[in-house]
Amino acid sequence: MSEALSILNEDDLADVADFRGDGSRKPYFTIGELAKEFDCTLRTLRFYEDKGLINPKRDGMNRVYSRRDRARLKLVLMGKRVGFSLTEIRDMLDLYDLKDGQVTQLRVALNRFNGQISVLEKQRDDIEQAIAELSRTVAVVAGLLRQKEAEEAESEGLLSAASALD
Amino acid sequence: MSEALSILNEDDLADVADFRGDGSRKPYFTIGELAKEFDCTLRTLRFYEDKGLINPKRDGMNRVYSRRDRARLKLVLMGKRVGFSLTEIRDMLDLYDLKDGQVTQLRVALNRFNGQISVLEKQRDDIEQAIAELSRTVAVVAGLLRQKEAEEAESEGLLSAASALD
């Protein structure tokens, strides 16, 4: 089992992003620690292992998670938040450790990476559109609210229906 | 059944975004038309109706979708792409047609809108991070590939099995 090329290992990626001021630089984690840190259940972590998303070592029976495992988990949860399935996430993670440096393999990987990027860009645009829409609506509602509040303060009388757009 | 206030109806929102040069300004759609347009199944549309996401009128037995229904469907699919559950989406859609103009209701709605906005912003940031990460990786892999190709061109030795696309 050649541990392969591993272009960029997640240690680097996540450890950079996750630089901690405090001195907690633990190299290994138990399943319970990770579950608590990322607010998921033990079952979930075992399930992810079952699906090949994480590969913790063993100390006897017990799972031992490296920083790499932890970083991968982080990516998994990120992926989930933005709507990817676990299998999609596994495929994406697998791209990170290509099994060899064959030229054709690299080409395939590149294509898939780029594909993934455009998917993500589309997704981001969708979200931005949604944000814009919501913001506009917020503005309108806020205006309406101020108006209502003014009315309410002014006349303590009857309420008439004020609008009907359709 | 007072059809209520409906602060911003989706007609406006989506019709703006969806301004078509051609003159196809159909006011009503069949289930099949919508299914084809948005590339989903009839079952899906009926399912969404069951879940209260869309409310087509009926012509006898047959469903008749208005532009409003169509716009809502669009929002549903957008929501799905960015990882929301159908119930979350329904809640968000419900915010669009508030049942009355009570001040407290408006306040509640405003809060939920703003909450939704920050969720979306977080999501967008996640995605942007992922894109950045992937782009960096692409750069690295592309460099590696160029290097490999150069090596290969240099020594015209043996042809080892070059492909295996499983």
Place this chain on the structure above:
DNA sequence: CTTTTAGCTTACGTTCACGTCAAGGTCCAG
């Protein structure tokens, strides 16, 4: 007039992503 097309309802099946017991192993404090 039959067949195709499009739609309907009812209802069971499926996949994903876990939840929830059940039944037990290991180690440490009291």
Place this chain on the structure above:
DNA sequence: CTGGACCTTGACGTGAACGTAAGCTAAAAG
């Protein structure tokens, strides 16, 4: 040495989001 705390592997259950098949109606097309 006994009770927690923490871990293990099954295995069945569950909610979400549909798929799929069966059997019916109504209209259009050949």
